[in-house]
Amino acid sequence: MTELRCNDPIIEVHDLYVYFYTYAGVVRAIEGVSFCIERGETYCLVGETGCGKSVTSRALTKLILPPGRIEKGKVYYYPEPSRRIDILALSEEEVKKIRGNEITYIFQDPGTALDPLYTIGYQIAETMLVHGRIRRIKEGIPHAVELLRKTLIPDPERRVKAYPHELSGGMKQRAVIATALANNPKLVIADEPTTALDATVQAQIMELLRKLKKEEGLTILLITHNMGLVAEMCDRVAVMYAGTIVEEAPTEELFKNPLHPYTRLLLRAVPNPLRRMDKLESIPGTVPNLIYPPPGCRFHPRCPHAMDICREERPPEIWVNESHRVACHLYTGKASLPG
Ligand SMILES: Nc1ncnc2c1ncn2[C@@H]1O[C@H](COP(=O)(O)OP(=O)(O)OP(=O)(O)O)[C@@H](O)[C@H]1O
Ligand SMILES: [Mg+2]
Structure with a gap:
């Protein structure tokens, strides 16, 4: 071995x-x-x-x-x-x-990693909710804004409310990275x-x-x-x-x-x-x-x-x-x- x-x-x-x-x-x-x-x-x-x-x-x-x-x-x-x-x-x-x-994953295609039906902020907060870090989606939104800021997405307060189709490919991948970082x-x-x-x-x-x-x-x-x-x-x-x-x-x-x-x-x-x-x-x-x-x-x-x-x-x-x-x-x- x-x-x-x-x-x-x-x-x-x-x-x-x-x-x-x-x-x-x-x-x-x-x-x-x-x-x-x-x-x-x-x-x-x-x-x-x-x-x-x-x-x-x-x-x-x-x-x-x-x-x-x-x-x-x-x-x-x-x-x-x-x-x-x-x-x-x-x-x-x-x-x-x-x-x-x-242990989190960032996959190749940010298009499929994000759910088209939910806002970016919702999806980041959901990861935190699933792992018991917050009790309601709403509680996770300020942290989602901070994470988007860390990934250098311009105007994170606005982008947190955006749906995936409203973002460019690069911004989507930044949002995926923010999600991967949500739980530290x-x-x-x-x-x-x-x-x-x-x-x-x-x-x-x-x-x-x-x-x-x-x-x-x-x-x-x-x-x-x-x-x-x-x-x-x-x-x-x-x-x-x-x-x-x-x-x-x-x-x-x-x-x-x-x-x-x-x-x-x-x-x-x-x-x-x-x-x-x-x-x-x-x-x-x-x-x-x-x-x-x-x-x-x-x-x-x-x-x-x-x-x-x-x-x-x-x-x-x-x-x-x-x-x-x-x-x-x-x-x-x-x-x-x-x-
Ligand atoms: N669901 C599956 N069913 C059958 N074979 C699979 C499945 N998933 C992977 N394999 C096989 O396992 C092997 C390794 O695949 P893997 O996806 O890990 O390659 P990779 O190095 O990531 O390639 P790529 O650079 O294309 O992503 C390949 O021979 C692939 O065909
Ligand atoms: Mg592969």
């Missing part, structure tokens, strides 16, 4: 497996994922579409709906350093007290929070998350397929491929010294302003169908360095120094390192 190395973890995930039982077969979406998030950091999950970022983040609060099932593993949540909660052992009723309260969460999970927005608004929302993290002492789990965002936002990053973590390191270290062939290819696919490129380099091949995942290392069919052992054995996770780990046979001492 992978050793986890966090001094003051807020979350620990040990050997997580999540499967989806579909008519076409069993989708082995997550197999053996382990990581911890340090209190106060921004931790990133990065990888191509379908590699399991969202499923992993949803499993942190047991938010896996049928036909999905958490097969195996542990998720520990530490509200304080000395208090450990075994999330997967909680009933839905118990976990609901944590989800949307201490400890961990905010932002799953591709800016993908649906245009580039300028994207940058503003990221700036806002950075500011809120500092002011509110939040821990953030940021999910993205954008290596540029990782570089700007994250303290540490885990690279996922086909339902596994292939590499994890502090961000700077990962960019300077990427070890896994997949990470190297992902970094090559980042546009480099110093090099003139007509199109982005992409990684040959696609993420495999996870009903029939490749045996051994799941990346071997696309890997330029694949060896016999890669087709046969799943590579163990190796710590190459105190904070950098990789799951690749090139580093198990059974083969020489690539140049």
Whole structure:
């Protein structure tokens, strides 16, 4: 089992497996994922579409709906350093007290996260009501105004009475962020929070998350397929491929010294302003169908360095120094390192 190395973890995930039982077969979406998030950091999950970022983040609060099932593993949540909660052992009723309260989500599309029939203020106050912070919606409105002000929405006293359709995409996402902050969460999970927005608004929302993290002492789990965002936002990053973590390191270290062939290819696919490129380099091949995942290392069919052992054995996770780990046979001492 992978050793986890966090001094003051807020979350620990040990050997997580999540499967989806579909008519076409069993989708082995997550197999053996382990990581911890340090209190106060921004931790990133990065990888191509379908590699399991969202499923992993949803499993942190047991938010896996049928036909999905958490097969195996542990998720520990530490509200304080000395208090450990075994999330997967909680009933839905118990976990609901944590989800949307201490651990909150910001999803990709602010349009669907908000209910078109209620005002922004009502929706923020409702989150507080559900978690027993207020007794009547009306009591929550002043706090909703404050939260909208924190997210830098202009004229929050007016916007609190607005319906979602009256706001721009960027403002809607700010309202979603305000809702996610309503109950003073400890961990905010932002799953591709800016993908649906245009580039300028994207940058503003990221700036806002950075500011809120500092002011509110939040821990953030940021999910993205954008290596540029990782570089700007994250303290540490885990690279996922086909339902596994292939590499994890502090961000700077990962960019300077990427070890896994997949990470190297992902970094090559980042546009480099110093090099003139007509199109982005992409990684040959696609993420495999996870009903029939490749045996051994799941990346071997696309890997330029694949060896016999890669087709046969799943590579163990190796710590190459105190904070950098990789799951690749090139580093198990059974083969020489690539140049
Ligand atoms: N409800 C479901 N039913 C069947 N398979 C599912 C379901 N939800 C997710 N999966 C599968 O689980 C795997 C991981 O999906 P996940 O949504 O976590 O990917 P992701 O990394 O978040 O991708 P993206 O970048 O596109 O959001 C995929 O193979 C996906 O097809
Ligand atoms: Mg996703």
